[in-house]
Amino acid sequence: MIILNVIRVYAGYFFLIIGSLFLFLGPLGILRFPDVYNRLQAGTKSTTLGAISALFGIGLLEPGWLGKIVILILFILLTNPVSSHAIGRSAYRSKVPLCGKSVVDKCEEEHIYKEAK
């Protein structure tokens, strides 16, 4: 039982550190990446994982809060990808150009948003 508790606490710290690492890397990516789409990836993917991981770590450290934290994680899983999808889609539809180094544009190739162009 004590062993389990120790594992729980260390796993909690592990998830907290992973979460803070990703929450640090997200803003760094927003500063470093060249265009909207890359920045969107840094700003939303890493914060989704970072927030979920940090919250889960807190939940492991304080088991009484785990129920609320599961609800919070579900909320982030539901809203963060949807909102980043909406931002990316509207950026593409209002013809924000890709950066010069990008080589693949699947939407262009497959004419997904052809009617908007």
Place this chain on the structure above:
Amino acid sequence: MRHIFALIVVGTLGLGLFYTLSHIPFGKGLSEVSKYYVENAIDKNDPHAGATNIVTDIVVLYRGFDTLGEVTVLFLAATGLSVFFFGLKKKEYTCEPSLIVKRGTGIIFPFILLLGVYIFVHGHLTPGGGFPGGVIIATGVLLIYLCCRDYKAPHSLFKVIEGSMGTLFVIVGLIGLIVGGSFLFNFLGAGKTGELVSAGIIPILYIVIGLKVGAELSGLVKDTMEDV
């Protein structure tokens, strides 16, 4: 030249403000009002102050008349904006919102309403209260507008809620005036601090404010998104 002029104006204003404000004592002892709050709300000498934090007690009980003023200011601002937007042609959207956004909104909308209601019902127990709760409800309405292009909000319902809630606020205050001798007197007593049904009129007022602000801002969202 313009920048230098602006710099001079801002610098003079800043120096003047700093000079004037530095004469006002700050952090040296408590003023009369602060002493009253400390004795009555923090030390719980007042049998009518029943919220779990002092800010709620001050904002809703001791300065409830102020809050009525704030609600009025918000009402005036919303009315002014709707006058401004009246007859203005709104932007036409060229494309439908994507399926993902529509589905996501369908899932998240009831929970947004629930969160708003939760926040203003628990106004006397948690940080929050009527204004944030109402704003959250209005964001839900905005989300519906963003994902359904042909949605029409029930404007008359908003107006009815807004008006009746404003009247209810004043009626609660007047009952306090009749029973206790002062406007917004807490005629229900404090009850047991920390329970959902406690703190007398604070939850009533917060529900009133929450519904009023929610209806008002939803009407505002409607005015900005629809052709009137």
